[in-house]
Amino acid sequence: MSVLARLGGLLADAALGLPLRATAYTVERDVAVPMPDGVALLGDHYRPAAADGPLPVVLVRLPYGRAGVFAHAFAAPYARRGFQVFVQSTRGTFGSGGLFRPFTTEHEDGLATLAWLRARPWCDGRVAMTGASYFGHTQWAVAPYADPPLVSVSPHVTAAQVTRAFYEHGAPMVENALEWSVAIGRQEAGGLPGPLRPRLRARVQRALRALPLQAADTAAVGAPVPFWRDFTGHAAPGDPFWNVADHHGADLTRMPPVSMVTGWWDLFCAAQLADHARLRAAGVPVRITVGPWLHGDPAELRTALRDDVAWLGHHLHGAPAPQGLPVRLYLQRAGTWLESQSWPPPGSRPVAHHLRAGGRLTEEAEAGDAPPGRFTFDPADPTPTVGGPLLVRPGGQADNAAVEARDDVLVFTGPVLSRDVDVVGHVRARVHVRPEHEHADVFVRLCDVSPDGVSRNVVDGVRRLDPRTVPAADVTVGEDGVLAVDVELFPTAYRFRAGHRLRMQVAGGAFPRFARNPGTGEPFATATTGRPCRVEVHHDAAHPSRVELPVLG
Incomplete structure (x- = not known):
């Protein structure tokens, strides 16, 4: 690792609010992982340069690419702290084979990737997963089913029943669904998920007002987007199409220790707090922080990264356990934090x-x-x-x-x-x-x-x-x-x-x-x-x- 790369890493850590570390590491790009159906998914393997022998692995599975901001925010910070990391592009994204049908293939692909990792000579069999939003969903698709279990997970700003972010008590959340469809529909052409440019946002708003809504994706980005067609075509109550994406009914006693971060204005907050209560009732060690954040706010992501560093350090490197009570809540309009043993807090x-x-x-x-x-x-x-x-x-x-x-x-x-x-x-x-x-x-x-x-x-x-x-x-x-x-x-x-x-x-x-x-x-x-x-x-x-x-x- 060059001096310039190390300096860049230190600057990134400072921007993310992380303690400064500069452990040297190597990166092997575009590692192919075969799936049972013959499709190959690509990943990047980060390994401490001085490592000798097998180590635990931090697995991150995401559809947004493995380079640029995602590498700097969700892989390199862990590698700089001595963790071995494997970041994989999900099916049909950024070089991985197959078709990207969001939420529908992550269970099978995730379990196949986990089995492949554990068979590598550089993996000691211990695997943890982490990530936010969609790559929080990829954790829920694996963690309750892994055998042997994962060491830990950190599914931030997500939910076991991920479709709650798109159908709220029977009402389709079309604005969220179309904006995300537009983001993923154009991401490999240079667009990234997040705030849309004003002109594109205006097109999305016009498309939402036109009828029928089924073609709103074409009106917004000029081509059909598979997720939008799935979302609009399978909105009827109890449609079995989404069963493969729903892990709400999984056996939670198989879950490893869980750490979560979300925000009061995050679209997943209600479902994530419900997940927390169910995990706690199942006897799973679980921590959660809820701040005054919207989905993807920089402060929300910085908090998740800081929590992850401590969480992974404890479970993979034997560092001290995170301090404080397991439930940490920001009391809005008071400017203070509350701590509790449980959610909702007693009293x-x-x-x-x-x-x-x-x-x-x-x-x-x-x-x-x-x-x-x-x-x-x-x-x-x-x-x-x-x-x-x-x-x-x-x-x-x-x-x-x-x-x-x-x-x-x-x-x-x-x-x-x-x-x-x-x-x-x-x-x-x-x-x-x-x-x-x-x-x-x-x-x-x-x-x-x-x-x-x-x-x-x-x-x-x-x-x-x-x-x-x-x-x-x-x-x-x-x-x-x-x-x-x-x-x-x-x-x-x-x-x-x-x-x-x-x-x-x-x-x-x-x-x-x-x-x-x-x-x-x-x-x-x-x-x-x-x-x-x-x-x-x-x-x-x-x-x-x-x-x-x-x-x-």
Whole structure:
């Protein structure tokens, strides 16, 4: 390794916030790994220059390439710390053979790669995996099934049930799906996943507004993208196409120790915290850090790398175990971190805030009759959304004034808070609705209204009503025909400050984050027309619509 390369590595470590290290290493490029079907996948092998004999391996499997920023951020930092690393391009990407059909081949290919690694004379049989987002998914596709087990995994900003990032309680998340489709559809032509250039982003937004949506990939990038066609073609409830990508039901007792990082505004946060709870219940040693980040924020990735260095050092090199409690949460609007043994942290109590007549939101429910609120959702002019847990910016918190001024959004506002209120845990709502059509959406958003009147979103959730899935555990039908719809909002750790107010929005959509519901029962991908849907929101004594907040302390 040249002096210039070592200097570059030290500068990269400084930028990543890592302790400076300069262990010399060698790199063997384009190592072919045969798959059972004859396809060869290419990888790069990083090995300490002074190593003699077999060593453990850190395996990273990703679809975004093995050079450039991905080598500098997800391979070289580990190699500089004396780890042996094997970085592999997944099927159909950057020289690897076959066709890239996201999420559908990582189980078989990952297990075949693991077996190949363990048979190499330079591997001592111990393998750990790490990586974020898609290459967090490649860990879930292998870890519960590896025999013998992996040493450790670090599946950051991802989920065992990865499709939750694209279908939220029945509502297709078209903005995230199309932006990612565009990114992967053009990456080998020089584009990288991440924020799209303004002109390309404008094309994506135009494509999302055109019908039918099935061809939005062609409208955005000029050619079909396999993932978009899979996403639009297999959105029906319970479609078995995605079973191979769903590891939610895997035997978690086979999992090795797990370290995870995510953000409150990361689209995987809710599913990842659910994974954490399931792992802990299965007796798996697991740690998680949740910061104030959007998916792929530099601070999120720097935190993941720092955690990985300590995690891998402990499990592969015998370094001391990471310090602190296993759950670390950033309390937003307080500027502090909370530590706990578990998620949700103990000490929270549920506090219900009820929708009331006159647009009020109070801890007291209506004691008698009250007229329902009404709005009409029109798919020709769908209710827009701002902010939220999007794949790329502009996500996070945003001013909701323009949305709340519309007549297809009901707004309920609480009194001025006399003290700080820390909401830490899962937020849930129950909304009693009578939609005109059996196909409709219920979107709920909790906001923080500052003393100057600006309403900023904190958490939200959606439930798509479909006669194929209603009634269900989260949708019950009353004798009067009113539906009691339970909506799971995103989890959070957030301080509503004294002098602020709580606000709850109820609407029939949040476009383009979620596909508009045409109200006709047609598949969202092929629908070309829609019909307006009038919705009543009931909040009287017999129908106590409310949001339930986990208040800490």
